[in-house]
Amino acid sequence: MAGALILRRLLQIAVTTAILSLCAFLLIGLMPGDPIDLAIAGDPRLSAADAARMRALHGLDQPLLARYLAWAQSVLGGNFGHSRLFAQPVSALLGPALLSTLELLGLALLLALGAGVGLGALAALRPRWSGPVQALALAAQAVPTFWLGLLLIILFAVTLGWLPAGGAEGGWRFLLLPVVTLAFANLAAYTRHSAAALRSALAEPHIRTARAKGASEARVLWRHAWPNAAIPVVAVAALDAGALVSGALVTETVFARPGMGKLIFDAVMGSDFNLALLALLVVAVVTMLATLAADLVQRWLDPRLA
Amino acid sequence: MKAGLILLGALVLAALAAPLAAAALGHDPFLPDLFNRFAPPSVEHPLGTDELGRDVLLRLLHGARVSLAVGLAAALAATVIGTTAGLLAAWKGGWMDAALMRLADGMLALPALPLLVILAALDPAAIGLPRGEALSDMIRIAGLLALFGWVGVARLVRAGALSVLARDFVRAARAMGVGEARILRRHVLPELATPIAIATALAVGGAVLAESTLSFLGLGIAPPAPSWGNMLANAQELAFQAPLVALWPGLAILLAVLGCNLVADAISRQRR
Numbered sequence: 001m002a003g004a005l006i007l008r009r010l011l012q013i014a015v016t017t018a019i020l021s022l023c024a025f026l027l028i029g030l031m032p033g034d035p036i037d038l039a040i041a042g043d044p045r046l047s048a049a050d051a052a053r054m055r056a057l058h059g060l061d062q063p064l065l066a067r068y069l070a071w072a073q074s075v076l077g078g079n080f081g082h083s084r085l086f087a088q089p090v091s092a093l094l095g096p097a098l099l100s101t102l103e104l105l106g107l108a109l110l111l112a113l114g115a116g117v118g119l120g121a122l123a124a125l126r127p128r129w130s131g132p133v134q135a136l137a138l139a140a141q142a143v144p145t146f147w148l149g150l151l152l153i154i155l156f157a158v159t160l161g162w163l164p165a166g167g168a169e170g171g172w173r174f175l176l177l178p179v180v181t182l183a184f185a186n187l188a189a190y191t192r193h194s195a196a197a198l199r200s201a202l203a204e205p206h207i208r209t210a211r212a213k214g215a216s217e218a219r220v221l222w223r224h225a226w227p228n229a230a231i232p233v234v235a236v237a238a239l240d241a242g243a244l245v246s247g248a249l250v251t252e253t254v255f256a257r258p259g260m261g262k263l264i265f266d267a268v269m270g271s272d273f274n275l276a277l278l279a280l281l282v283v284a285v286v287t288m289l290a291t292l293a294a295d296l297v298q299r300w301l302d303p304r305l306a
Numbered sequence: 307m308k309a310g311l312i313l314l315g316a317l318v319l320a321a322l323a324a325p326l327a328a329a330a331l332g333h334d335p336f337l338p339d340l341f342n343r344f345a346p347p348s349v350e351h352p353l354g355t356d357e358l359g360r361d362v363l364l365r366l367l368h369g370a371r372v373s374l375a376v377g378l379a380a381a382l383a384a385t386v387i388g389t390t391a392g393l394l395a396a397w398k399g400g401w402m403d404a405a406l407m408r409l410a411d412g413m414l415a416l417p418a419l420p421l422l423v424i425l426a427a428l429d430p431a432a433i434g435l436p437r438g439e440a441l442s443d444m445i446r447i448a449g450l451l452a453l454f455g456w457v458g459v460a461r462l463v464r465a466g467a468l469s470v471l472a473r474d475f476v477r478a479a480r481a482m483g484v485g486e487a488r489i490l491r492r493h494v495l496p497e498l499a500t501p502i503a504i505a506t507a508l509a510v511g512g513a514v515l516a517e518s519t520l521s522f523l524g525l526g527i528a529p530p531a532p533s534w535g536n537m538l539a540n541a542q543e544l545a546f547q548a549p550l551v552a553l554w555p556g557l558a559i560l561l562a563v564l565g566c567n568l569v570a571d572a573i574s575r576q577r578r
Contacts, residue, residue: 016412027428142563144515146522147556150541154549239414246419250519254542264420265523268427280420287417 002299006292013288021281022068028273029064075278085272093263093275094282101259102286105248107175108182109237112244115183116190117233121221123191124198133191141188145247149181149254178255185247189236197229204228231302238294245287310568317562321370333361336530356537356551366554369532372440374562376448376517376527381509383452388459389502393490395460396467407464410457418454422516425450426525440531447526451513459505466498504570511566518559534559 040046055061062070074081080090123133156163156177164174201207202225210224249261256262260283267276299305347354354362391410395403426447470476471494479489514534520526521535529536534555541552 016415019412020416024424027425138564138567139560141567142511142515142560144518144522144535144556144559144563146519147538147552147559150538150552150556153542154552158546158549242415242417245417249417249419249423250523253523261420264423268423268525276424280424283420284416288415291415 002296005299006296009292009295013285013292016288017281017285018072020284021072021277024277024280025068025071026064028277029067080278081274083267083272083275085267085270085275090275090278094260094279097258097260097263097279098282098286100257101248101252101261101283104175104178104182104251104257104259105244107179108186108248108251109244111179111183112186112190113233113237116187117194117226119187119191120194120196120198120233123195124202125217125221130195133195137188137191140184140186140191143185145181145185145250146254148184149177149251152177152181153254174257178251178257181254182244182247182251185251186240186244189240190233193236194229194233197232198225201225201229227301231298234294234298234301238291238298241287241290241294245283245290249283308572310565310570310572313561313565314569317370317558317565318374320367321374324364324367324371333364336360354548354550356548362551362554365532365537366534366558369534369537369555370558372444372527372531372533373514373517373535373559376444376451376533377510377514377562379444379448380451380455380513380517381506383448384455384509384513385459385502385506387452388456388505389463389495389498391456392460392463393467393494396464396471397486397490397494403464406460410460413454413457418516419519422450422454422520423523423525425453426520440527443527443531447517447520448513451516454516455509455513459502459509462501462505463498466501467494470494470497500573504573507566507570507573511563511570514559514562514566518555534562 040051052061060067071081080094082088083090083093086093119133119136123130163177198221202221204225207220207224210220215224248259249264251257252259252261253265260279264276264279264283267273267279356362356365391406395406476489476493479493484493517526517533518535518538521533522538524536524539527533527536529539537555538552541555544551
């Protein structure tokens, strides 16, 4: 049952990726200025004949669709080509960047989920705290991620000097501010949905039974109410995968972390469109796989869905 | 509702009052004054000056015009496209519904920002807009944001329209021989006013956030035209010299988005 679902979703992901790659390739191809134009701009000794020969050599004189097919064939064959900007094979750039982004994403997701569920439980159990928690969620929803990052840099790196302002020499000191920034920007939905879900779960009759049996409040909350409340929270995680990844890309740019976001941004700024396109496709596939994973967790939690 | 409307109203008034404030203070927010860089807040410059000696308050007010206009335009365009698509999907059903909803699913599954970054970097001349002018930047960015914003509206409208179309009064109208176009316009659309209003309010906030992010990255509204996002573009390098310059534009974005979300929340609560 789950196997068929996974198969169908993987097929969907493949189709979406193919359509996205075609659209992006055509859009980029419509732009004036190909790599040969850039080469001419860089070296005035190149003549028009040289340019024409180079175009023919690299297949740039072919129609756009033929170029796309050739490109897709080589990518599917495992050859991602070369980055003009970094003078390296694209595959060598994507690997480390993806790992760095996944590290940031994973830690931020854990922190956002943990803090969101904790705050949600606080709001659900203690009505006095419901107002402040709601206000915090509203602020988290409205704050621009990059501005929060800037403020944290100004406070902790510039004014207090406790943490580095950016980069990624490794170690938790370089991860702390980006992870907190990204987690806070994605906190709102988890907080609100866990508060609402816990509130309705705690109103169920089986909770009164558990209390009557003498179960402690903590046990009632985490053993009896939370398993049911977790389902909508995981559903939110699936829905928010795209927002989380988008936030990660902004966070990386603000903190100058070498990850997928910085790679895409640098590639776009440096007109290295092969790199930008492939990085975009990798990010899209990762997002869709994350959504699929969250959906599978949801089905595992909720047998009614399976 | 009140808090959100007051917040948004104050921001819109401030945006409208930008030329008045410029006249009252007697500076030009576009004119560099290099002898007056990073001036601290004073009577003359209530929020101080930026790295080119321009008045921060006046640039903030002018930025409000750009940022709010882009946010509103993008949200309205997204609402029009989304409402049309949602109604069409619900009413026509079949392959039209399947095609529109698969497209919406596909777009929702993708992370919007990297796509926006690549699309925003495309040459505006390729789609017939002049380069480097503030107005064409604004149209370009609003269009791009609408391209992604319609999806949420379309899904809400489709879900609402499906339930309205199955109701008895629609069947009664059909039985009376009312035309399909009139049924959609007069019977279905008014029933959907609430979800559409909520979706629009949320879309304005989302568009203001997205515009500021793109402009911060240098891909949105290009200077010298101020937007809340591009006022922050240099804030990172200036963090040591002028940390306060980074404060105000972000606060303005926060308040604008907060206002939109509060209004959306209030509308949905009123309904219940």
